Amino acid sequence: MVVLPRFRPRLGSLPGALSVIRYPAHLDVDAVLRDGSTVHVRPVRAEDGAILGDFLRRLSEESRIMRFFGPVKEVGWVVNRFIQVDYRERHGLVALHGSPERVVGHGFYAAITPGRAEVALEVADEFQGRGLGTTLVGYLAQAAVENGITVFEAEVLPENHRMIQVFRDTGYPVRTTALSGVLGIEFPTALTEAARERFAQRDHLAAVAAMRRFFEPRSIAVVGASRRRGTIGGELLRNLLDSEFPGPVYPVSPHEVVQSVPAYTSVTSIPGPVDLAVIAVPATAVVQVVDECASKGVGAIVVISAGFAETGEEGRSRQAELLDACRRSGIRLVGPNCMGLLNTDPAHRMNATFAPQFPPQGRVGFMSQSGALGLALIDRARGLGLGLSTFVSVGNKADISGNDLLEYWQEDESTKLVLLYLESFGNPRRFSRIARRLTRRKPILAVKSGRSRAGFRATSSHTGALLAASDATVAALFRQSGVIRCETLGEMLNVARFLALQEAPAGRRVAILTNAGGLAILCADACDGLGLE
Incomplete structure (x- = not known):
């Protein structure tokens, strides 16, 4: 018998009978x-005995x-119990x-009576206190409800305060x-509103x-740092040095010295933490560089390099490999195919872009899915005297997206206003939920490109955007989320x-002050057309 990869056979209750157990791939x-x-969470498999x-x-x-x-010293009997699963x-x-x-x-859970199951957890000592236990409980409860x-x-032992918590x-x-x-613990598996809010928090x-x-x-x-100004690697390093970043900046290059700074041949050869x-x-x-970063214990990477999902099937495969390398080690990723990020806060001041100028400090957080447009807007904002708190060019959004940035800007006291240039939505439902919460305190302005068929085709080849949405759908999403949609970048x-x-403004009432009656009439018409009083 041929069994599809997501199915696993086992003997049924009758002698000689063969039933098929469906592997719950949605929990991977x-x-x-x-x-x-x-971390990568997935259902236990029969072949997991050794790693368990x-x-x-x-x-x-x-x-x-x-x-x-x-x-317990001998764990063999425990492992055998854990790998005997039917996913029900x-x-x-x-x-x-x-x-x-x-x-x-x-x-792990095991049914004890109809509708009830015993649940148990183990978390590695070095991962305790990081929310992994609650994550596993949440996914197990989801599986339990489905079954x-x-x-x-x-x-639980009374002194096991961590597990009780x-x-x-x-x-x-x-x-x-x-x-x-012992302490007996009991709770329903259905997701209550309180649990939903706790997981969202x-x-x-x-x-x-x-x-x-x-x-x-x-x-x-800076991996790929160059001695030559005018190159991407050269400008990235120079901008970081000129922005007076308060910590060490390590060029990674085959050359011993890059722009008067000692360089290292690999990330792993850097003497200090990164x-x-x-x-x-x-x-x-x-x-290969990401694997070196994982060995070094690097927590975050910005991949400027292009040649990923925006280039076609081969690039999409390469991007999937990149994301998998990050996921294995817990590294977070901005990009690929982006122009970097910056922070104007004096305590963390840095310019990890190859923009020709550093913007003045201000209260505007800015995310752009197009790096070139983002840098052009930074230059224009500088001319208008509009300062930034932070800027990110997210590129292909393989990992970090605008939703993550909205979550951050909600808590960032330096940011009072958010600007977004979007070409696609990865998770519109999450965007709506976060934006509604954020716009109660801070305005969000957005420009969404790819409104026409031709524009959408161009978007797909630019940053690998995959999600098409009608302009009416986008308009409704922004309206429900409290986002102010702008037609142009200007x-x-x-x-x-x-x-x-x-x-x-606190409300819709507007006072018009002018020295010309005609202008007053035009202003009144414009206000009325926008629903203002």
Whole structure:
């Protein structure tokens, strides 16, 4: 019998019968943790015995006691129990990290009576306190609901405060009962409104933490730094040095000295820690650099290089390989095919772009899916006296997107106004949810290109945008989200200048002051046409 890859056979209840278990591929996901890093979560497979056994043996003795109520030495019997899953009454998930991938977390439930199941978790010591436990509980609860299990039960040692807190942090209504030597825990698997809000808040904090990796690094490596001004690698390094970044900047180059700064042949040869790497090497060499960054413990990378999803099928495959390399190690990625980012805050001042000029400090956060347009707008904003807090060219948005930036700008006290140049939406529903929350406090101005068929075709070849949406759909999305849509880039800058110089109006009433009656009439007509009083 031929079995498709997402199906796994097992013996049925009748002798000789063969049933097919569907592998729940929708639970194979990349999850963002509280510190902004990522892990790969997927259902347990029958062949996971070796990596699960290695994981359990790596747990500290204290963690094994908390999990198994005793210092378990032989884990073989436990592993056998964990890999015997049918994805219905017995279900397990593993969280994977690193290259080669190793298990850093495991969650499991087993049905005990109809509609009820026992749930248990183990998290690697170095990953505890980072939100992995609540993530696993959330995905296990989702699987349980899909399989008709409505209640989770667990028994926990009273001194296992961390695990008790994990269950409470999910937002599910947890009920505890004192049993003989243990605490009994019980909660429904259905996602309550409180749990939904708690998971949304966790996602928000994770996005903010991820963006801080880019905007607040303590050290930066420029991979592909050049001795020649006028080249991308040369301008990136020079701009970082000229922007008076407060930490060390490490050029990575085959040359010993680059622009009077000692250089290193690889990221791994840099003597100190590296928080952010800006990569400007040929597309075919990027993944190798990312693997070096993973070995070095780099938390965030900006890939300037083009030659990815915007170039066709081969480029899309290369971009998928790049993202996979980042996911394995928890590295967050801006780009590829972008022009970098900058921060004007004196405490974290940096210019990791190849823009010819650094903008003045201000209160405007700006995201552009087109790097060239973004840099042109920065130059124009400078001429208008419009200062920026932060700027990001997101390029192909393989990982970090405008949604992550909106989450960050919501918390950033230096940002009072947000500008967006968009060519596509990766997750419109999430955009709407975040934008509605943000626009209650800070205005969002947006220009969305690709409105015509010709424009959409050009967008697809520019930044690899894949999601088409009618202009009416985009207009409705902006209207429901409270986003101010601008028809042109010039209009966006004019409105931004207006909002940056004064607070947004509290209502629709307008007073017209003029020394010419004709102008007053024209202004009154314009206000009436816009629904103003």
